[in-house]
Amino acid sequence: MLPKDVGKVLVARWTPQVGVAVLLVGGIAITYFLYAVDPSRSTLYLPCPFYTLTGFYCPGCGSLRALHSLLHGEVLIACGFNFLTLLSLPYVGYYFLSYATGAVRGKPLPAFFVSANVIWIFLECVIIFWVLRNMPQSPWSWLAP
Amino acid sequence: MNRGGSMFGIGIPELTILFILFVMIAAVVTGVVLLIRRSTQSSNKNPRAVFCMQCGTQNAGNASHCSRCGTALQSPQQWGSDSSVPNYLAQAILTTIFCCVPLGIPAIVFAAQVNSKLAAGDRAGAVEASKKAKLWCWISFVAGVAFVIIYFAIIIIGIFGGKQYY
Numbered sequence: 001m002l003p004k005d006v007g008k009v010l011v012a013r014w015t016p017q018v019g020v021a022v023l024l025v026g027g028i029a030i031t032y033f034l035y036a037v038d039p040s041r042s043t044l045y046l047p048c049p050f051y052t053l054t055g056f057y058c059p060g061c062g063s064l065r066a067l068h069s070l071l072h073g074e075v076l077i078a079c080g081f082n083f084l085t086l087l088s089l090p091y092v093g094y095y096f097l098s099y100a101t102g103a104v105r106g107k108p109l110p111a112f113f114v115s116a117n118v119i120w121i122f123l124e125c126v127i128i129f130w131v132l133r134n135m136p137q138s139p140w141s142w143l144a145p
Numbered sequence: 146m147n148r149g150g151s152m153f154g155i156g157i158p159e160l161t162i163l164f165i166l167f168v169m170i171a172a173v174v175t176g177v178v179l180l181i182r183r184s185t186q187s188s189n190k191n192p193r194a195v196f197c198m199q200c201g202t203q204n205a206g207n208a209s210h211c212s213r214c215g216t217a218l219q220s221p222q223q224w225g226s227d228s229s230v231p232n233y234l235a236q237a238i239l240t241t242i243f244c245c246v247p248l249g250i251p252a253i254v255f256a257a258q259v260n261s262k263l264a265a266g267d268r269a270g271a272v273e274a275s276k277k278a279k280l281w282c283w284i285s286f287v288a289g290v291a292f293v294i295i296y297f298a299i300i301i302i303g304i305f306g307g308k309q310y311y
Contacts, residue, residue, distance in 0.1 A: 049246055049292040060242035088238045095235035116261030119234065120182055123253045126241065127174045137163055 016103030023096065035071040039064040059084055059130045062145025081145045084129050088122075181254060201269045230271045232259035233278040240282050244289030252281035 039045045050058035066081035078086055091114075098109040133143035197204060197211035204212055211217075234256040241249030255278035262271040 046293055046296060049244075049289065052296075058247060060244075063242050082242075085242055088242065092235045092238055113263075114232075114234065114260060116257045116264060119253065119257035119260060120178060123250070123257065124174055124178050126250070126253070127178070128171055130247075131170050131174070132167070137159075139160075139163065 020100045020103045023100065031071065034064065034067050039068050056134050057130075057144055059126050059133075061133075065145060080142065083143065084126065182257075230259060230263055230268065230275050231279075232256040232275060233282050236282045237278060237285075240285035240289070244285050246285050246288045246292070248281065248285035248288055252278050252285060255281060 037044055045064060048058055048061050050056065051061055060082070062081035063085040066078040066085045069075075069078035069081060070086070075086075094109075101107075101109050129143060132140045133145075135141065197214065197216055200211065200214045200216070202211055202213040209217065232255075233252065237249050237252035237256050239249075240246070240252065255274045258274040259271050259278060262268075262274055
């Protein structure tokens, strides 16, 4: 039988260390699954909601295939599936590294302040990438997964 | 298939048209992003003004202490390097790429707003934008999860009740 305040106990026990442990275990499991199961052949993966509903690619389409190729060391093929994912991977990776070191050592790695201009330019790149990868013409269809 | 005198397997005139089209798309997107950016600009009209960290009162840029509560003021430059207001940019990128729902785009907009307001010294506005960024990350994430649930529901209905449709 569960205690009545199971939610409160769970919240109270949720320390940053637990968060890092969950992230680490989840990250390793997902990485292994991505390495072992090819997203372009398996039906175990979910389809993209945007692609399923509209028939157009979204900015994230092909990101799982890109990560699968990257894990197998095929960087160029990964770029062909989703260039944007590879571009933003270092930032996202550093963010979680900084979060993890902050939780373990109590002092995070120095978080670099991304200027607002850079974020706006990144947003513009995302939207242009999104439009171009839906073009059927030759040089831009390379951006499609 | 590379014909003589052509790149990417297509001729030079087509490439010119494609390039013009690319410039047009880039111009339209830039215009839209600039419009969004202007409409979400910081309410801090005087960029030299400094907001008090304790009570939020707006002080003149050269003031060393808050006029209302007397707390020592920090310059906007000090705030600009302060990471204590999270902008959720990493989460916004993750939901944009992996939840495959374009709802992550507003989250990126608000992440940019957090940093522009921090750089302008508007800490209260940055906290506000930070909350909105977090909210949109969650909206995007929940929409992705909802799609997964609906997707599996449709598959299960298809398995158990699909035969009459054939």
